Amino acid sequence: MKKGILLVNLGSPDSPEPKDVKKYLGEFLMDERVIDVPLWARNLLVKGIILNTRPKASAKAYKKIWWDEGSPLIVLSERLQNKLQKQVEEPVALAMRYGSMTIKKGLQELVNKGVEEVLLFPLYPQFAMATTETITVLAEEIRQKYFPNLKIESVPAFYNKPDYIEVLSNSIKKHLQGKNYEHLLFSYHGVPERHIRKSDITKSHCNPSDKVNCKCCKIPSEAHKYCYKHQCVEVTRLVGEALNLKEGTFSTSFQSRLGFDPWLQPYTDRTIERLGKQGIKNMAIVTPAFVSDCLETLEEIAMEGEEIFHEVGGKEFTTIPCLNDDDDWVALISRWIKEWATPETVMV
Incomplete structure (x- = not known):
């Protein structure tokens, strides 16, 4: 065939x-x-x-x-x-x-x-x-x-294939070379919390409202095959290990929420604002839910995100491109x- x-x-x-x-x-x-x-x-x-x-x-x-x-x-x-x-x-x-x-x-x-x-x-x-x-x-x-x-x-x-993590990590490393950043934010496209519950094939594992420690994302389960939040958190963890990032110097957030229903948190815009208010002067941001740069990465993150960061005292805002045609x-x-x-x- x-x-x-x-x-x-x-x-x-x-x-x-x-x-x-x-x-x-x-x-x-x-x-x-x-x-x-x-x-x-x-x-x-x-x-x-x-x-x-x-x-x-x-x-x-x-x-x-x-x-x-x-x-x-x-x-x-x-x-x-x-x-x-x-x-x-x-x-x-x-x-x-x-x-x-x-x-x-x-x-x-x-x-x-x-x-x-x-x-x-x-x-x-x-x-x-x-x-x-x-x-x-x-x-x-x-x-x-x-x-x-x-x-x-x-x-x-x-998301968790070792060769993909290697390519993504190398791309991030290349674009951060020579940059004196204090925090690396992994920003993923957001979805309503109910999407996570609907995709849970066990109907009992996922708790998308677990915003801080994400306990259910760390407990092995068949639900992870279809759990978007787990898969995002896992990419952050695996890349963090690959790049030997120190705890506290990187984190996960979610962007592009719509409407008034609960969406995955923490929200990217509020996270950028919080980091700036906490005294972070130089930050970098990567968007691993996309493989191609688009409106959400080029405008919402690279333009709006940088504006928020500068408004709260931030200085250098580095946007890492998607893999695109790397x-x-x-x-x-x-x-x-x-x-x-x-x-x-x-x-x-």
């Missing part, structure tokens, strides 16, 4: 204009795995409130980070795809979960090249309802409807693909 790879990232509006941002936000926020409330309530919230108030503000934010080539997320994902294609024999296509670069188009591109078996690669290190799960569920729905003879295998969360990252994905494409090798 001819094999191919479909990389899938989050997505982006076609332009930073309000009408395109509104269209994109509508698709994104109406996903039942993003805002997981009954349809009537989601319609009321998204179409009745958010889409009448948020697109202009979001468009303004997108305009701050938009490149001449287009959306940074799209451009960086395409660079990754192009570099990867040069290192593997199998055709590599790119799709987005939301927006005009649909998963259906990506699968069709591979099928047109004679592909019969696809490695679906969600570009997220950690599992989450609103990222990995929504991609795999939609891909299967599309397969059943349009490509019933196509076989699809999904890459599982790779050569070591490309080489690692290439090796994973080659292992998958070899019949006697089983991906884990």
Whole structure:
């Protein structure tokens, strides 16, 4: 069977204009795995409130980070795809979960090249309802409807794979070289606490409200396979060990909360503010929930986060880029693909 790879990232509006941002936000926020409330309530919230108030503000934010080539997320994902294609024999296509670069188009591109078996690669290190799960569920729905003879295998969360941790740690080390930072903050995209409970296959293990010691994240459990919070905390721990970071000089936080329901804590903006008020003058921040820089990293963190830090007395605010199309990252994905494409090798 001819094999191919479909990389899938989050997505982006076609332009930073309000009408395109509104269209994109509508698709994104109406996903039942993003805002997981009954349809009537989601319609009321998204179409009745958010889409009448948020697109202009979001468009303004997108305009701050938009490149001449287009959306940074799209451009960086395409660079990754192009570099990867040069290192593997199998055709590599790119799709987005939301927006005009649909998963259906990506699968069709591979099928047109004679592909019969696809490695679906969600570009997220950690599992989450609103990222990995929504991609795999939609891909299967599309397969059943349009490509019933196509076989699809999904890459599982790779947050704790030693070779990934090595690449991520080396990237962080490289970008911090020569920097005199006092604290390294690992900021992850936030999700509502209820997402953690819904993903708990044991229905009894996860306690997302455990904000300080995260006891349930440290107790071995089958629930960790689908626990986004555990997987984020574990990345911080593993990278901390790899870089020999001293206790108290690094921590974990969560960004991009929406609405009034409890989200994973501590919140990134409040953490940045607290560190500045505690006298930290030089801090660095990395965003390991993303492999490609996007609105959340380039505007919310690199711009808004730095502004907060300076307002409370901070001096140097270092933003570490995502892996993007880093050569070591490309080489690692290439090796994973080659292992998958070899019949006697089983991906884990």
